[in-house]
Amino acid sequence: MNEETLAESNLQVSHDGSALADDVLSALSKAPAAQTLIRVLILSGSDNQACRSAVAALRREQDTPRRRRTELPKPPVILLITDSIKRIEQCRELVNDMLLWPEPAGLLDNRIQVLRHWQDARLELNMARDALAWHANRTEREHQLVEHIFRNALSRNYLDYPHLRTYLTPVSKFNGDLCLIAPGPLGNIYMLMADFTGHGLAPATGALPLSQAFFAMSDRGVSVAEMVTEFNFRLNRLLPADMFCACFLLELSANGERVTYWNGGMPPALQFDHKGKILQRLNAQHMALGVLDENDFDSRVTTFRASPDSSIALYTDGVIELLGHKLEFLGSDALESLLQRFPKPEDFPEVVGELEHFRGEQPLHDDLSLAILQCCATGLDEVKPAIEEISLPFVFESRLEVSYLQRLEPVGYILNALSQLPRLRSHRTTIYLLLAEAYNNALEHGLLKLDSGLKRSPEGFAQYYQLRSERLAELESGTVSIRIDYDADTEVLEFTVTDNGAGWEAALSAPQSEQSFGRGLELLKQLTRELYWEDGGRQVIFTYQL
Amino acid sequence: MTLHRQFSNDGKELIIAIKGKFDFSLVQEFRQAYHDIGEQQPTVLIDLRETDYLDSSALGMLLNMRKSLGKAVKAIHIINCRPEVRSILDISRFDKLFIIE
Numbered sequence: 001m002n003e004e005t006l007a008e009s010n011l012q013v014s015h016d017g018s019a020l021a022d023d024v025l026s027a028l029s030k031a032p033a034a035q036t037l038i039r040v041l042i043l044s045g046s047d048n049q050a051c052r053s054a055v056a057a058l059r060r061e062q063d064t065p066r067r068r069r070t071e072l073p074k075p076p077v078i079l080l081i082t083d084s085i086k087r088i089e090q091c092r093e094l095v096n097d098m099l100l101w102p103e104p105a106g107l108l109d110n111r112i113q114v115l116r117h118w119q120d121a122r123l124e125l126n127m128a129r130d131a132l133a134w135h136a137n138r139t140e141r142e143h144q145l146v147e148h149i150f151r152n153a154l155s156r157n158y159l160d161y162p163h164l165r166t167y168l169t170p171v172s173k174f175n176g177d178l179c180l181i182a183p184g185p186l187g188n189i190y191m192l193m194a195d196f197t198g199h200g201l202a203p204a205t206g207a208l209p210l211s212q213a214f215f216a217m218s219d220r221g222v223s224v225a226e227m228v229t230e231f232n233f234r235l236n237r238l239l240p241a242d243m244f245c246a247c248f249l250l251e252l253s254a255n256g257e258r259v260t261y262w263n264g265g266m267p268p269a270l271q272f273d274h275k276g277k278i279l280q281r282l283n284a285q286h287m288a289l290g291v292l293d294e295n296d297f298d299s300r301v302t303t304f305r306a307s308p309d310s311s312i313a314l315y316t317d318g319v320i321e322l323l324g325h326k327l328e329f330l331g332s333d334a335l336e337s338l339l340q341r342f343p344k345p346e347d348f349p350e351v352v353g354e355l356e357h358f359r360g361e362q363p364l365h366d367d368l369s370l371a372i373l374q375c376c377a378t379g380l381d382e383v384k385p386a387i388e389e390i391s392l393p394f395v396f397e398s399r400l401e402v403s404y405l406q407r408l409e410p411v412g413y414i415l416n417a418l419s420q421l422p423r424l425r426s427h428r429t430t431i432y433l434l435l436a437e438a439y440n441n442a443l444e445h446g447l448l449k450l451d452s453g454l455k456r457s458p459e460g461f462a463q464y465y466q467l468r469s470e471r472l473a474e475l476e477s478g479t480v481s482i483r484i485d486y487d488a489d490t491e492v493l494e495f496t497v498t499d500n501g502a503g504w505e506a507a508l509s510a511p512q513s514e515q516s517f518g519r520g521l522e523l524l525k526q527l528t529r530e531l532y533w534e535d536g537g538r539q540v541i542f543t544y545q546l
Numbered sequence: 547m548t549l550h551r552q553f554s555n556d557g558k559e560l561i562i563a564i565k566g567k568f569d570f571s572l573v574q575e576f577r578q579a580y581h582d583i584g585e586q587q588p589t590v591l592i593d594l595r596e597t598d599y600l601d602s603s604a605l606g607m608l609l610n611m612r613k614s615l616g617k618a619v620k621a622i623h624i625i626n627c628r629p630e631v632r633s634i635l636d637i638s639r640f641d642k643l644f645i646i647e
Contacts, residue, residue, distance in 0.1 A: 186595065186626055221595050221626070223563055225552055258625065258647060285555045302555045303591070382629060412567055415599065429599060429630035436569065436601035458610040462577065465570045465603070519638055520602030526637045 001054055010034045011112070014054060018044035020083050020101055027108055036116040039078045041095065046086040055094045077119045079111065143173060146201065150174070153208055156215050158182055161189065163374040165348040167355070170367045176203035177316045177367040180211055182218035185383040187254030190218045190227075191373055193266065193314040194247040194289075199367045206245060206290075209234050224251050225299040228262045228289070232297045235290030244290040248282075248314055252306070256376040259312070260303045264288050267317050270336060271375075274309040276343035278336055282312070306375035313339055314373070318366035325360025334358075345374055384426070391423040393488040399481045405443065406472055411436045414482065423491075427546055430527060431493070437520040438497040438540050439480060444468055446501030446538060447478040452518065491546040492529070496539065503536035548572065551579040557586055560619075563593040570603035580611055587620050592644075595626035605638055612643060621645055 002021070004013045009031035015021035021042045028040065039058055043051055058076055078095040082088060088098050097115055099108065158181045159166055168179055176199035180192040192214055196203030210231055217227050228249055235245055246265035252258070263269070265288030268281035286298050306312075315335070322330040342350045355370075396418070400410055411432060419428035444450045448471040454460040483496040524531055528542040549572055550563040562579050564572070580590060592608065594600075612622055623645045627635060635646055 186628065188626070223550075223561075223593060223595060225561070226550075226563075253626070253647065255647070300552055300555045301561070303559055303561075409571070412599065427630070429628070429634065432599040433601050433634060436599070440601070440603075455606060458577075458614050461606060461610055462573055465573050468570075519605050523602060523634065523637060527634075 001057070006031065008033050010037050011040055012037060013040045013042065014058065015040075015042035016044055016050070018042075020044040020081075024081050024101060024108075031109055031112060034112075034116055036119050037076075038112055038115050038119065039076045040112075041078055041080045043080065043082050043087065044084070046084040046090070048087075048090045051080070051087060051091045051094065055091070077115050077122075079115055143201070146204075147173065149208070150204065153211055154180075156182065157211075158189075163345070163376055163378070164191075164371060165345060166369070166371040167348075167352045168369045168371075169364065170199065171364045172200045174199075174201045174204035175207070175367050175369075176200065177318065177369040178207045178210060179314075179369050179371050180214050181371075182215050183378070183380045184218050184251070185221040187378055187380045187382045188221070189252050189378045189380060190214070190224075191250045191252070191314065191371070192247065193269075193316065193369060193371060194245050195266065195316040195318070195367070195369075196245045197243050203243070203245075206235060206239055206243070209238060210245065210289075224249050224260045224262050224301045228264070229294070229297060229299045232289045232292065232299075233294055236293055236297075239290040244288040246284075246288040246316075250312070250314070250373070252373065252375060252378065254378050254380065254382070256308070256374075256378060257305055258303060259306045259375065260301050262286065262299065262301045267315060267320060267332065269315070270313045270339060271306070271310055272313070272339050272343055273307065274311075274343055276340035278340065279307065279310055280304075308376065310375045311343070311345070312373050312375065313370065315370040316367065318364075318368035319355070319370050321366060322355065322359055322368060323362050323365055324358045325362050327362075330355070330358060345372070348372060391421065391486075391488050391491075394484075394486050396484040396486075397482070399479060402475050402478050405447075405478065405480060406475065410480075410482065411439050414484075418484075423546065427544075431544065433523060434527060434542065434544060435482070435484075435495060435497070437524050438495060438542070439482065441504065441520070441540065442480050442497050442499035442501070442538075443472070445504040446499035447475060447480070448472060449502065493544045493546065494541070495544070496541050498535075498539040501538065503538050549575050549579060553588070557584070558588055559591055560588045561591045561593055563596065565596040566598055568594070568597050568600040568604040568607075570607070573603070573607060576607050576611070580615060583615065583618055587618065589620045590615070590622045592622065592624045593626050594624060594628070594631050597628075597631060600631065600634065605635075605640070608640070608644070623647055 001014050002017050004025065006013065006028060011028055011031060013025065013028065015025065024042050041054055041058065043054065055078065058078055080091055080095040080098045081101050082098065083101050085100065088100060091098065097111065099111055161181050164181060166179060168177065170177065176196045178192065178194040182190050184190055194210065196206050213230055213234060217230065231247065248261065248263050248266040248269060250259060250261040261282055263282055263284040264286040265284050268283045270281055271279045273279055320330055320332045320335055324330060338351055338354055398410065404410065414435065415428055415432045418431065419425050424431065448468060450464060450468060454464040479500050481498045485494040524542065528544055531542040533540050548565045548567065552561050553559065554561065560580065560583060624635065625647045627646065632646065635641065640646060
């Protein structure tokens with residue numbers, strides 16, 4: 001076989017040196033310049049074997065391994081030109097195109113042009129396929145990463161809470177619905193059901209900041225109104241304008257009696273009793289999260305007392321818009337009647353079974369979430385801070401001259417410091433109260449000579465504190481000293497509060513229950529172990545056992 | 547903001563939440579919070595979930611509220627007390643005057 005390259009027109013010609021070859025070559029020499037390489041095979045006569053081996057040689061030559069990953073294989077496009085109809089029959093499967101020579105209509109150039117287009121298209125397709133494969137691979141890796149982050153972010157989700165049943169089914173790997181549950185510090189429990197617009201990765205991304213805020217705020221025991229305000233603030237800043245988040249947030253008190261909820265754009269949750277009677281529908285009163293800015297946002301909640309043995313079903317619209325195998329939506333009536341038929345917690349598998357039966361083989365069109373919470377005592381403990389076994393003894397002492405008394409409120413100041421000590425933290429409210437009573441007595445009666453009798457009426461009460469601030473501002477001299485001794489062995493705190501005023505007759509009689517003053521002394525008496533005055537009432541000493 | 551006041555959606559509850567310190571420094575603000583209570587005879591919910599510190603002046607303020615609201619409200623509930631707060635209210639016999647949840 002002879003090889004010839006027509007560099008200008010980018011044609012590689014293999015031919016048998018026949019008269020046919022001469023003829024065709026002279027026709028090809030007029031072909032226009034081009035980028036894309038085309039192989040032309042010119043064979044005269046009808047020797048079948050010659051054709052096969054010539055094609056095989058061409059293919060071999062072009063089938064060498066790719067040098068770089070980015071270099072694409074170039075399957076050769078082969079045009080066979082022959083003068084034998086028989087050969088055309090034989091080689092139909094071996095080459096890409098054929099031309100019987102002589103070609104009376106002068107279509108050789110057109111034919112080569114068409115083959116070039118075809119070859120270009122093949123190359124482009126190959127490149128697109130490889131690029132797609134690369135992106136799919138990369139997306140897969142990124143999804144794995146995000147999945148991992150989600151698993152960690154939601155690892156605290158308390159879906160195993162014993163009084164909760166859930167059926168959560170996302171359309172894709174990532175759920176645009178969010179069902180979160182977390183205990184609060186008072187033995188209360190928080191539950192959130194949210195539905196971002198759309199489904200898949202994009203909405204699930206919004207779930208990250210929402211869930212992090214939810215868990216952090218549940219730990220702190222924040223109110224429902226404050227939680228949704230914060231959620232809205234975050235999502236409003238984060239989400240694009242066409243994306244928002246319908247959300248139902250609910251808090252159940254530790255005894256299971258008080259329900260507080262906020263519903264922004266979610267379908268009505270259903271409260272029903274153990275006999276299946278629907279007690280109420282907890283309708284949406286607000287816009288979804290992420291729509292309104294903080295000034296327009298409405299965080300008002302609804303509270304009610306839950307009857308014992310009742311439950312609340314929260315769900316996303318994916319449940320009522322579930323498409324059944326008969327191509328009809330489930331609808332809210334059907335969901336209600338389902339709950340009426342299976343109201344008991346142990347019936348939940350039946351509810352799920354009915355939903356799945358209704359759906360049959362229909363593919364899911366939206367994420368689907370259903371959760372049923374029983375309104376019963378949560379059985380969760382109040383969070384108790386870990387008590388350190390060993391604490392250090394210490395003495396705290398502060399002598400406060402009048403300028404300090406005027407400028408700051410020392411008891412809160414001292415407590416903020418003391419409550420950093422782990423052993424004292426869980427007693428901070430009581431310690432504050434004791435110290436505040438002693439300090440206020442020293443200041444108000446010892447130095448400012450205020451009369452508690454003024455506090456008898458509500459008006460006098462306010463007047464008393466008005467007078468306090470006036471007299472304090474005018475006070476020219478006076479000192480209050482505060483000393484706290486902590487005995488780490490006996491865990492006893494001893495407080496000494498001393499003033500240099502005119503002295504004060506401590507009235508240690510119990511107040512009448514509705515009197516709005518005198519209560520401080522009673523509290524001191526009740527909460528301390530030892531309590532006595534020295535120096536005509538200028539010094540009070542008491543101890544408190546941790 | 548240490549005092550947060552909000553009616554519920556149906557207007558049947560007035561929720562007053564006090565954060566951090568509950569004492570005489572809130573005396574005016576607290577009176578304001580229940581001043582304009584409307585004709586609906588709402589239930590007042592004093593939410594102490596985030597109240598770290600309180601003293602006898604806070605107790606006095608609660609009693610004054612009870613006195614001045616009288617029959618204008620259905621009931622006054624003190625809700626979400628931490629155990630320490632609860633025991634202070636119990637010692638002061640507030641369970642006889644308020645509904646403590």
